[in-house]
Amino acid sequence: AAGDEITADMIDGLARKHFPMCMRHLHESLRRDKHLKHHGRLQYGLFLKVLGLSIDEAIVFWRRSFSTMQDDKFNKEYKYNIRHSYGLEGKRANYPARSCQQILTSDTPGSQDSHGCPFRHFSSENLQTGLLSMYSSQGLGASDLLEVMSYVKNGHYHVACTRVFEITHSSQGVKKGDGVGNGESVTHPNQYASRSRELEKS
Ligand code: SF4
Incomplete structure (x- = not known):
């Protein structure tokens, strides 16, 4: 079940206090590299969704996190996939977070x-x-x-x-x-x- 709503601003603090090592590592890699590769985005993105990050906050979070990327590239290559993982594009599946x-x-x-x-x-x-x-x-x-x-x-x-x-x-x-x-x-x-x-x- 989804938790209470969380916002993009809360994630640094939540990661430090509450995340298991797999997600701490993804978070720190994202902060260090200002990017994550496909499987990392999927593993972390679905976890954050189930934690209570709404689609709007997810777009804010990823847009800010990829801080060295141009808007144009973000919108073309990443936004669709984020919306897809929330079931808002393609076959509109409600993807669960990975066990x-x-x-x-x-x-x-x-x-x-x-x-x-x-x-x-x-x-x-x-x-x-x-x-x-x-x-x-x-x-x-x-x-x-x-x-x-x-x-x-x-x-x-x-x-x-x-x-x-x-x-x-x-x-x-x-x-x-x-x-x-x-x-x-x-x-x-x-x-x-x-x-x-x-x-x-x-
Ligand atoms: Fe822990 Fe499971 Fe994450 Fe491994 S995948 S770090 S066992 S929560």
């Missing part, structure tokens, strides 16, 4: 891509550096890496992501084994983000 399972198993990213699941698709070194740079302000420390990486090495990517959620929400009372609620592990990036936002409100 972890889909992100983990389809469209394997190449070296120039930013989509995918960092727990599966990053090198061990980049994953550890990324975890510390993104989540140390929320309480994830170097001493947590060994545990997180042990799940990754065994191919338990959801468990690694769930553990990061638990650690980064421990100041809100989340304990090991609580998962994203009722002991559930992470199965969808939107589930991660909406549970994180609920904890903040509660």
